[in-house]
Amino acid sequence: xxxxxxxxxxxxxxxxxxxxxxxxxxxxxxxxxxxxxxxxxxxxxxxxxxxxxxxxxxxxxxxxxxxxxxx
Numbered sequence: 001x002x003x004x005x006x007x008x009x010x011x012x013x014x015x016x017x018x019x020x021x022x023x024x025x026x027x028x029x030x031x032x033x034x035x036x037x038x039x040x041x042x043x044x045x046x047x048x049x050x051x052x053x054x055x056x057x058x059x060x061x062x063x064x065x066x067x068x069x070x071x
Contacts (some may be wrong), residue, residue: 045052045065054066 011056039051042063043051045055046062048065049066050065052063052065055063056066056069058065058069
């Protein structure tokens with residue numbers, strides 16, 4: 001039987017005490033680990049390669065960090 005290292009957030013156990021698999025829409029974490037966040041590529045400026053904090057869209061539809069394209 002595989003060991004379940006995930007700790008569900010919230011009460012997901014039925015009243016009889018049996019455990020059920022967590023919903024894929026609920027947050028899970030591995031105890032003792034640092035949470036990992038996946039940043040969508042669309043949030044990364046292709047010039048600076050950093051997460052955009054002040055994104056702007058140019059006439060051609062590309063999004064950049066404002067400080068990377070202002071002169």
